Amino acid sequence: MKIDPIHQFNIEPLFTIGHIGNQTIAVTNSSLYMFLSVALISILMIGGVAGRQLVPGRFQSMAEISYEFVASTIRSTAGAEGMKFFPLIFSLFMFICVSNLVGIIPYTFTISSHIIVTAALALLVFFTVLIYGIYRNGLKFFRIFVPSGVPIYILPLVMFIEILSFLLRPVSHSVRLFANMLAGHIALKVFAGFVAMLGVSLGAIGWIGGVMPLALTVALTALELLVAFLQAYVFAILTCIYLNDAIHPGH
């Protein structure tokens, strides 16, 4: 018996819209789950603020808690001026969080387990920081590459490292989310596959012994639940930190 934990990441076209050159433009299972995540977020946020009571109900509390959570994160890391970027960071956080949480449900598709999706989001943040930083500070923005108080003879080396680390930000930003989701889901499927492997190869004893990997799968799912939320939070907080560089350059 062979485990195929990569199969869950296959992108399958559901129906084709048209062609551009040799490329097929199709609605895939990936885009279907993107629509689903956006619909879920819209239901939560629009439904949450539709009633607007002084004492919030469940729905309204969820909407308010998610708002306050992101807002306090921005205020503490990027300052009051960072609240300008609240819509961007809130959308990023909610999209990643909801799509990660949807992805934990068995037989669903995890959008953020594809590097192209996370890379697009990370590049969006990277260019937002770059363009806003130059727009707001002009050439002073490039002071983030020149830390103050560094001796002049070591400055070229430090600048080189700073520029390199700035350019590598979108890479680490996207790979962190993508790799966490990919590795987590593969680990889940591998441990779930152990149950079937034991049962098929050892018969009745195997099925009884399979309780242990099954319990581990349940525990791993709980961990994945934490990781799904945490990675969305980390993505949002890193976005805040990068934006902080654009708003307040120069250390």
Add this chain to the structure above:
Amino acid sequence: MEPAAAKLIGAGIACIGMGGAGVGVGVIFGNYLAAAVRNPSAAQGQFGNLIFGFAVTEALGIFSLLIALLLLFVPL
């Protein structure tokens, strides 16, 4: 050496990197716990930093696990 054997050995070597992430996560939680025991009132305020440090450190271990998993499961 056969390519299949080389892939398996490579996956094993790639997993060594997770040891470093394990040390890092241990350092983070250990220091947080030590600080929290000394000054429990300040502990709650640093929880966000703890989680952030954990996630950034853990990601490096995940990177090496990712390489191992890609070597094991993705056909060349």
